[in-house]
Amino acid sequence: MSTPFSRRTALRAAAGLLAVGVVSTLGGCVGGSAAPSTDTSAATTTLHLVGFAVPKEANNAIQKKFAETPEGKGVVWEESYGASGDQSRAVVNGLEADYVNFSLERDVTRLVKAGLVAEDWNAGPTKGIVSDSVVVIVVPKGNPQGIKGWDDLTKDGVKIITPNPASSGAARWNILAAYQQVIADGGSEADAKAYLTKFFNHVAALPGSGRDATNAFLQGAGNVLISYENEAILARQSGEDFDYIVPDATLKIENPGAVLKDADPKAKAYLDFVLTTAGQEEYVKKGFRSVLADTPVGTVEGANDPAQPFPVPAKLFTIAELGGWDAVNAKFFDEESGIVPQIQKDTGKQQ
Numbered sequence: 001m002s003t004p005f006s007r008r009t010a011l012r013a014a015a016g017l018l019a020v021g022v023v024s025t026l027g028g029c030v031g032g033s034a035a036p037s038t039d040t041s042a043a044t045t046t047l048h049l050v051g052f053a054v055p056k057e058a059n060n061a062i063q064k065k066f067a068e069t070p071e072g073k074g075v076v077w078e079e080s081y082g083a084s085g086d087q088s089r090a091v092v093n094g095l096e097a098d099y100v101n102f103s104l105e106r107d108v109t110r111l112v113k114a115g116l117v118a119e120d121w122n123a124g125p126t127k128g129i130v131s132d133s134v135v136v137i138v139v140p141k142g143n144p145q146g147i148k149g150w151d152d153l154t155k156d157g158v159k160i161i162t163p164n165p166a167s168s169g170a171a172r173w174n175i176l177a178a179y180q181q182v183i184a185d186g187g188s189e190a191d192a193k194a195y196l197t198k199f200f201n202h203v204a205a206l207p208g209s210g211r212d213a214t215n216a217f218l219q220g221a222g223n224v225l226i227s228y229e230n231e232a233i234l235a236r237q238s239g240e241d242f243d244y245i246v247p248d249a250t251l252k253i254e255n256p257g258a259v260l261k262d263a264d265p266k267a268k269a270y271l272d273f274v275l276t277t278a279g280q281e282e283y284v285k286k287g288f289r290s291v292l293a294d295t296p297v298g299t300v301e302g303a304n305d306p307a308q309p310f311p312v313p314a315k316l317f318t319i320a321e322l323g324g325w326d327a328v329n330a331k332f333f334d335e336e337s338g339i340v341p342q343i344q345k346d347t348g349k350q351q
Helices: 005-019 056-066 084-091 103-114 152-153 169-184 189-203 210-218 229-237 265-274 278-287 325-333 339-347
Strands: 045-052 075-084 099-101 129-140 203-205 224-228 242-245 249-259 313-318
Touching: 005 169, 045 056, 045 084, 045 210, 045 265, 056 075, 056 265, 056 278, 084 099, 084 103, 084 169, 099 224, 099 265, 103 249, 129 152, 129 169, 129 265, 152 189, 152 265, 152 325, 169 189, 169 210, 169 249, 169 313, 169 325, 189 203, 189 339, 210 229, 229 242, 242 325, 249 265, 265 278, 325 339
Parallel strands: 045 075, 045 099, 249 313
Antiparallel strands: 099 249, 129 224, 129 242, 129 249
16 A cells, blocks of 8 residues: 555655665775765756665766756756665655665565555566676685685685675675575585575674675675675775676676656656666666666776676576565565575574
8 A cells, every 4th residue: 555645745854864875985985975966056856866875876977967968957866875675665664755776676566565666667678677787706905815706705714794684685686696606506405505504604794785895895894795796896996906706606686776656757757868878888887787788888997807897607697597586585585484584593693
């Protein structure tokens, strides 16, 4: 059932105070403030973007390009960034949004169930997905522990940082990649569960979001980070010095975007622009893989090979191959019966 308009309006002020995600600007960190500095003197339309932390810089670059179009003229932005699940729940509870950009499909479908986003939000050619990436392994410069792939993450002395699956979409992508790579290499589900248990035994920190996990790694909380490829590339573009590995077997990350039912029409124009070649080029520059096959790639600074920034893993699996998000959430992340909460409990890694 949709939230009544009067209740949504009443909740917005409180939700804005409690739920606006702020990205750290401390030294040794990636990311800027939660909303860009924008000249509103000639503004005619304010759009509200609520998203997960990782694509902030790409979104801001796309917004600038959109402003150069007739549809984008006069648009200014108010933004909130944080952990994907937290951001999705904040919108349900009244945080104002015209356009949402989350890590997981289920964080959009939560808004569909609340009556805030149309049921056909994912009916287009990209099925609601606005950016792609892959799960990678980040290590200190020079890779002192000789990490080559997933098997090396359970060696003595490895201290893994990955976000908390209770709040972060990035965490769920990471954990599913760690599990499914065992299956992709011929292992059984029992083998995959055993590997994931070993994996969690090496987890040193579970920050709240993908961006928080990156910053924790940069500040020395562990010596291996499981992350998005684009997050690793962006950090290196920002001057950080580390190595990252694209595993031979990894998971394709698909991040959705959607417009709310009561959004200003310019929000739909923005989403349409995001899904043009011009919009996707801005994602590519920040290290994302385009959802459009014909998007020019060019040179991507920060990538392992800037001239060939997006290698194709030998085994690249998708959520669809795992049965889709409904099946995945029930099997892996259900609080009562899911594989991951049980492993976290067994290993004492529930923070």
